[in-house]
Amino acid sequence: MIESIVPAASSYAWEIDYLFTFMFVMVGFWFLACEGIFFWLIFKFRAKDGQRAQHITGDEKHLKRWITIPHMLVLVCDIFILGGAVKVWYDIKQYLPEPQQTVRVIGQQWTWTFVHPGPDGRLDTADDIYKVNELHLQNGVTYHYKLESVDVLHDFSVPVFRLKQDAIPGRVITGWFEPTLEGEFDIQCAEICGIGHGLMAARVFIESGDKHAAWMASETPLALAANVQPQQIGEE
Amino acid sequence: MRPIATTRSTSGMPTGLLAVWWIVASEIVIFGGLLGSYVMYRLSHDAWAGQAANTNTEIGLFNTFVLLTSSLFAVLAHKAAEAGDGKKAARLLYYTIGGAVTFVCVKAFEWNMEISHGYTITANTFWSFYYTAAGIHALHVIAGAIIMAIIARDAAKNAELHRVELIGIYWHFVDIVWIFLFPLLYIAK
Amino acid sequence: MAESIPNAAPASGDGHQDHHGHEEPSFWSKYLFSTDHKMIAMQYLFTGMAMALIGGFMAYAFRMQLAFPGIDVPGFGIVTPANYNALVTNHGAIMIFWVAMPVLIAAFGNYLIPLMCGCDDMVFPKINRLSYQIFLISALVLLTSYFVEGGGFGGAWTAYPPLSAKAEYSLTPLGSTIWLSAVALEFVAFLLGGINFITTAMNSRAPGMKLYDIPIVVWMIVIASILFLVSVGPLIAGAIMLLFDQNLGTAFFDPARGGDPILWQHLFWFFGHPEVYVVLLPALGITAEIITVFSRKKLFGYRTVLHTTIATGVLSFTVWAHHQFIAGVDPRMAHVFTLTTLLISVPIAEMMFVYIATLYGGSIRLTTPMLWALAFIAEFLIGGVTGIFLGASGADVYFHDTYFVLAHFHYTFFPIAIIGTFAGLTFWFPKMFGRMMSDRLGKIHFWGSIIPFNFIFIPLFVLGMGGQHRRIFDYSNFPELSLPWMQDIRVLATSALLVMLSFQVVFFYNFIKSLRSGEKAGKNPWNANTLEWTTESPPPHGNWKELPTVYRGPYEYSLPDREKDYWPQNEPN
Numbered sequence: 001m002i003e004s005i006v007p008a009a010s011s012y013a014w015e016i017d018y019l020f021t022f023m024f025v026m027v028g029f030w031f032l033a034c035e036g037i038f039f040w041l042i043f044k045f046r047a048k049d050g051q052r053a054q055h056i057t058g059d060e061k062h063l064k065r066w067i068t069i070p071h072m073l074v075l076v077c078d079i080f081i082l083g084g085a086v087k088v089w090y091d092i093k094q095y096l097p098e099p100q101q102t103v104r105v106i107g108q109q110w111t112w113t114f115v116h117p118g119p120d121g122r123l124d125t126a127d128d129i130y131k132v133n134e135l136h137l138q139n140g141v142t143y144h145y146k147l148e149s150v151d152v153l154h155d156f157s158v159p160v161f162r163l164k165q166d167a168i169p170g171r172v173i174t175g176w177f178e179p180t181l182e183g184e185f186d187i188q189c190a191e192i193c194g195i196g197h198g199l200m201a202a203r204v205f206i207e208s209g210d211k212h213a214a215w216m217a218s219e220t221p222l223a224l225a226a227n228v229q230p231q232q233i234g235e236e
Numbered sequence: 237m238r239p240i241a242t243t244r245s246t247s248g249m250p251t252g253l254l255a256v257w258w259i260v261a262s263e264i265v266i267f268g269g270l271l272g273s274y275v276m277y278r279l280s281h282d283a284w285a286g287q288a289a290n291t292n293t294e295i296g297l298f299n300t301f302v303l304l305t306s307s308l309f310a311v312l313a314h315k316a317a318e319a320g321d322g323k324k325a326a327r328l329l330y331y332t333i334g335g336a337v338t339f340v341c342v343k344a345f346e347w348n349m350e351i352s353h354g355y356t357i358t359a360n361t362f363w364s365f366y367y368t369a370a371g372i373h374a375l376h377v378i379a380g381a382i383i384m385a386i387i388a389r390d391a392a393k394n395a396e397l398h399r400v401e402l403i404g405i406y407w408h409f410v411d412i413v414w415i416f417l418f419p420l421l422y423i424a425k
Numbered sequence: 426m427a428e429s430i431p432n433a434a435p436a437s438g439d440g441h442q443d444h445h446g447h448e449e450p451s452f453w454s455k456y457l458f459s460t461d462h463k464m465i466a467m468q469y470l471f472t473g474m475a476m477a478l479i480g481g482f483m484a485y486a487f488r489m490q491l492a493f494p495g496i497d498v499p500g501f502g503i504v505t506p507a508n509y510n511a512l513v514t515n516h517g518a519i520m521i522f523w524v525a526m527p528v529l530i531a532a533f534g535n536y537l538i539p540l541m542c543g544c545d546d547m548v549f550p551k552i553n554r555l556s557y558q559i560f561l562i563s564a565l566v567l568l569t570s571y572f573v574e575g576g577g578f579g580g581a582w583t584a585y586p587p588l589s590a591k592a593e594y595s596l597t598p599l600g601s602t603i604w605l606s607a608v609a610l611e612f613v614a615f616l617l618g619g620i621n622f623i624t625t626a627m628n629s630r631a632p633g634m635k636l637y638d639i640p641i642v643v644w645m646i647v648i649a650s651i652l653f654l655v656s657v658g659p660l661i662a663g664a665i666m667l668l669f670d671q672n673l674g675t676a677f678f679d680p681a682r683g684g685d686p687i688l689w690q691h692l693f694w695f696f697g698h699p700e701v702y703v704v705l706l707p708a709l710g711i712t713a714e715i716i717t718v719f720s721r722k723k724l725f726g727y728r729t730v731l732h733t734t735i736a737t738g739v740l741s742f743t744v745w746a747h748h749q750f751i752a753g754v755d756p757r758m759a760h761v762f763t764l765t766t767l768l769i770s771v772p773i774a775e776m777m778f779v780y781i782a783t784l785y786g787g788s789i790r791l792t793t794p795m796l797w798a799l800a801f802i803a804e805f806l807i808g809g810v811t812g813i814f815l816g817a818s819g820a821d822v823y824f825h826d827t828y829f830v831l832a833h834f835h836y837t838f839f840p841i842a843i844i845g846t847f848a849g850l851t852f853w854f855p856k857m858f859g860r861m862m863s864d865r866l867g868k869i870h871f872w873g874s875i876i877p878f879n880f881i882f883i884p885l886f887v888l889g890m891g892g893q894h895r896r897i898f899d900y901s902n903f904p905e906l907s908l909p910w911m912q913d914i915r916v917l918a919t920s921a922l923l924v925m926l927s928f929q930v931v932f933f934y935n936f937i938k939s940l941r942s943g944e945k946a947g948k949n950p951w952n953a954n955t956l957e958w959t960t961e962s963p964p965p966h967g968n969w970k971e972l973p974t975v976y977r978g979p980y981e982y983s984l985p986d987r988e989k990d991y992w993p994q995n996e997p998n
Contacts, residue, residue, distance in 0.1 A: 002823070005891045006905070016823050023817065027810045030774075034781065034806055041784040042799065045720070046791070052990055053721040053983040054786030058729070063785070067726070067778045074774050078767045081817055085763050088819025093756040109594065152588040153686060155751070155826060159892030159905065162823040166752045168687065169587060170680025173753055186905040190826040192581045192896045194594055195507040201902040239546035240972065241539060241629040251548050254624045258654070262616050265658025269695075273662065273677075273688055281683060357673055361683045364675040368665060 306335025543631025829889025873928030
């Protein structure tokens with residue numbers, strides 16, 4: 001259901017979408033049943049002239065069953081939902097596959113800085129590419145992200161990945177994703193961070209291997225230094 | 237005259253007692269939250285042991301003794317009140333208040349000494365907790381002493397003697413908070 | 426033997442029973458410095474309703490900005506990003522702390538507990554008055570925070586540090602401190618108020634009123650007070666720490682100097698989650714009173730309701746970190762909190778089943794209060810089921826901080842604070858003011874509120890599914906959130922809000938008109954069983970000339986061998 005509104009662009013997005021639809025069906029059944037019975041009772045037992053209400057104390061076994069049985073069934077449904085939630089959470093937040101690449105994500109009031117490993121494939125080397133509010137990724141590659149904040153709490157949120165993670169100053173938080181769909185999508189900050197919170201919009205560019213390599217080659221500082229067109233690093 | 241509501245006792249417990257336990261319960265959670273946070277921090281900051289080494293255990297011990305003694309006077313005051321001897325109860329309450337005043341004066345002296353050595357509330361988060369926790373405790377000591385004085389004044393006229401027990405319960409609570417604070421701030425080094 | 430109050434005097438200010446008659450108390454002692462629980466209840470009620478108007482106005486302003494970004498909002502002006510953040514922050518804080526709590530707990534609690542328990546006032550009338558005075562001061566302090574230099578605090582009602590701790594981040598040095606002080610004062614006021622609720626309900630009941638004869642709404646308010654007491658302590662400690670960080674330069678929550686911002690989150694939500702049950706319980710209680718009266722039926726499972734309430738209360742202390750799934754806490758914790766969160770939905774579901782079962786076999790009269798009570802059940806069900814999506818950790822990775830969360834909690838809070846209030850007000854208005862409200866106007870107000878309400882918040886679920894995150898003053902910076910259908914939804918939601926707000930005029934008109942010229946209400950216009958309906962409308966100071974004795978439970982309706990279909994608690998066997 002979510003996938004019909006928002007594209008799914010990561011390897012685990014389908015898990016969240018599936019979990020949501022599964023829960024929607026289970027929860028939806030109980031919801032409709034409750035509301036349906038509720039409205040039917042209001043209609044059926046509306047006040048009629050000359051007719052008194054029945055005297056029901058709530059101790060009647062055959063009536064109590066109508067509460068205790070649904071009660072048990074709800075518990076059973078909850079167990080299934082719990083299982084699904086635990087699995088999805090584990091796959092996204094606990095499981096950490098070996099990375100093919102790592103990017104650093106730095107939040108501050110009120111921009112995102114993304115540090116890409118340059119053509120050498122390693123972070124914290126001279127060819128690293130610093131971009132403000134632009135994250136470039138290669139489709140199909142398993143990434144670790146290292147999330148930091150310079151000042152207050154921020155949240156690295158990529159709806160098409162179905163990913164969110166708070167950034168905490170003083171800590172580096174590691175997570176993972178694997179893009180699966182080429183295109184250009186929103187990155188948000190999903191933790192209120194001051195008056196510029198609404199301005200912390202960034203974009204993620206998911207590119208094929210060739211395009212991504214070409215981008216890196218043209219953007220890496222070493223190439224820029226050698227190139228005719230100067231471009232300030234880290235500024236836009 | 238009070239409402240009739242105040243004089244009823246359907247639960248069997250006198251109303252004032254219920255009220256004091258309610259107050260004590262709410263304070264337990266406040267101090268519990270504060271001290272719980274302190275313990276969490278302390279466990280993850282070994283460096284704090286270095287800071288904690290600079291609290292004065294002797295002064296802390298002396299103040300503990302002062303508070304415990306004052307609690308003893310409060311217990312004796314309760315006994316006197318139960319026996320109907322308002323004047324004696326009032327006198328013992330005044331001794332309790334004397335303990336409170338001593339406690340606060342010693343603390344003032346202690347803090348003065350520590351601040352002049354540079355251990356201010358912002359020197360280190362250990363000291364932030366130290367002053368905050370002990371400070372809020374001291375405020376409760378002062379507030380308790382004031383209320384106790386009012387109750388003592390009434391007790392001397394043999395009025396509202398049941399309140400001697402109630403302020404005694406509050407006082408024991410203030411004491412117990414200190415019994416937690418003392419090891420956490422002074423002994424754990 | 427019933428106790429009697431000699432020469433029960435008209436409403437007087439100082440809680441004294443004067444045996445020598447009374448001159449009319451002055452305006453000040455009757456209205457402003459009263460210790461009479463009914464007057465204090467009115468003070469809380471009217472202050473809460475005034476704050477609701479302010480909180481509602483804030484919603485109007487920021488929803489206008491969302492539907493028409495950049496617009497000069499009539500009555501407010503341009504909504505800057507700083508304005509927007511302050512508006513959403515204070516809308517949230519006001520609605521929870523200065524509307525839901527004072528009206529549901531303090532107003533209804535103060536009014537009903539002595540009356541339903543058959544006594545003449547609360548146990549400690551002067552502490553009661555003090556609690557209101559502190560509450561009023563807290564409200565005024567909060568409003569002041571808006572007008573100081575730098576503007577009102579805009580870090581959300583959750584006030585996470587470091588944003589809330591340092592002026593260089595929040596840009597509201599004074600506003601932050603004043604806001605936090607207002608919240609702390611409000612906590613103190615309610616701790617004080619709780620003393621009366623618990624002692625009066627436990628100790629001052631009418632002779633013959635056993636524990637299981639106490640009306641459910643009284644239980645609910647008492648249990649809510651206990652929940653509040655136990656949960657607020659750590660947050661008071663946290664608030665002191667945050668105030669010190671803001672003003673003394675301590676580093677409790679400053680990671681650069683060894684502090685931990687996540688500690689605040691734990692302290693906040695350890696309170697914050699039980700808090701939602703603190704406000705839910707009174708609304709559930711009011712609903713129970715109304716549906717029993719207007720279906721002429723005993724509550725289907727009195728003890729079940731009590732046990733599930735206590736279970737919910739206990740469980741509410743075990744779920745808090747579902748607000749923090751992606752906050753950077755240990756990921757393994759998520760499993761524990763998903764389990765507890767899903768568990769807590771079960772007793773509440775059971776309670777809903779009991780309420781619905783109470784309708785079975787009834788003779789249901791759809792008066793205005795009954796419509797509100799039924800709407801509470803229907804709408805709260807939506808709030809409850811959507812919570813499940815958020816409590817499931819895996820799904821929350823996507824839904825955290827989206828409008829899905831917002832729509833979920835409005836489907837819980839609106840039924841609690843707004844529907845619950847209107848249910849209680851329309852039901853007890855005759856008792857409080859001695860007159861009947863117009864049922865016709867009541868129904869117009871009801872439908873004019875409920876229908877638009879759904880048109881505001883169902884669309885917001887869809888926006889949340891579309892990834893729209895919270896607390897953003899203008900979505901045009903986000904291409905995926907600026908799609909035409911999304912902006913259309915924003916306009917729809919705002920339009921529905923405008924419709925809903927306009928229908929509130931009907932309520933105020935009905936209220937005032939009924940006060941002046943409504944049909945005189947007798948003692949018991951609804952033929953109900955509980956003790957408040959056995960005295961005059963409105964009750965005199967001291968509530969009864971002779972305090973009642975109780976012979977049975979509160980829900981003995983429609984007994985087959987009795988002529989009347991109700992059996993008041995104080996009628997001898």
